[in-house]
Amino acid sequence: MPRFTNQTVLVTGGTGGQGASHVRALHAEGANVVIGDIDAQRGAGLAAELGGGARFVDLDVSREESWAAAIAETEKAFGALNILVNNAGVQNPPALIESTQRTTWARILDVNLTGTFLGIKTAAPALRRAGGGAIVNIASTMGIGGTALYAPYVASKWAVRGLTQTAALELGRDNIRVNAIHPGVVATPFITEPAAGSHAPIADFYSPEPFAVPRLGQPADITALLLFLISPHAAFITGAEYVIDGGLLLGPALQREAA
């Protein structure tokens, strides 16, 4: 029995590794899916592959007018917006703070933080018109501690946490829940391809072997948590943050080998 029939979900960064996984699962569960992304070719391809109940919108999350158009198109196509997934994100090329360009800082903050702010701001009236709904912000385990060489990314994801809690307080009375997911390291182009201006992808520096669950996260791991958080089972959960990292933040599990 599909769980999200008669629900319309907008997923930003919906053509990416995690975004496309969310889109496919939601569509399979009966939802109308709106794929918002700057990659029009991949977006149109995914929408065509899914067929009815799927639509691509050209959405640059850092631009307010782009958001207004995307929300209007969603309501026109499907009658309402019930759920927003703020998933689009970019990472900075690895660099010390003292070597980080102001333009790089601004670009990462623009997409990851301002994009999430604009999404909440623009979607809230539509969610209210729909009688309530849910927003899930995709942050990161890098938004929980520090990570050398990733200051813009870390700062943007930390800030998304404060935004999530504030939005939850402001929108709870409107029956709109707002939560955050903190993925650990997930096997997507985000870690397997170098960030713009960089040569080394994160995957080059990272081995999951010492950690409690010794594998990379898969997009489907994150999708499963997302589907729970937007479901009626999570009706009393708002302003919450979910780490989903296979134990990465717990640190290495090397004692086991030493015993």
Ligand SMILES: NC(=O)c1ccc[n+]([C@@H]2O[C@H](COP(=O)([O-])OP(=O)(O)OC[C@H]3O[C@@H](n4cnc5c(N)ncnc54)[C@H](O)[C@@H]3O)[C@@H](O)[C@H]2O)c1
């Ligand atoms: N992969 C990981 O290890 C990991 C870990 C923690 C958090 N995250 C977060 O998960 C989210 C999804 O990342 P992913 O792993 O699927 O990466 P990805 O690179 O595969 O996907 C990112 C998507 O965002 C889109 N995008 C970029 N800028 C945009 C903009 N201005 N407007 C709209 N769309 C834009 C890209 O076109 C792409 O489709 C991101 O917010 C990322 O920060 C990823």
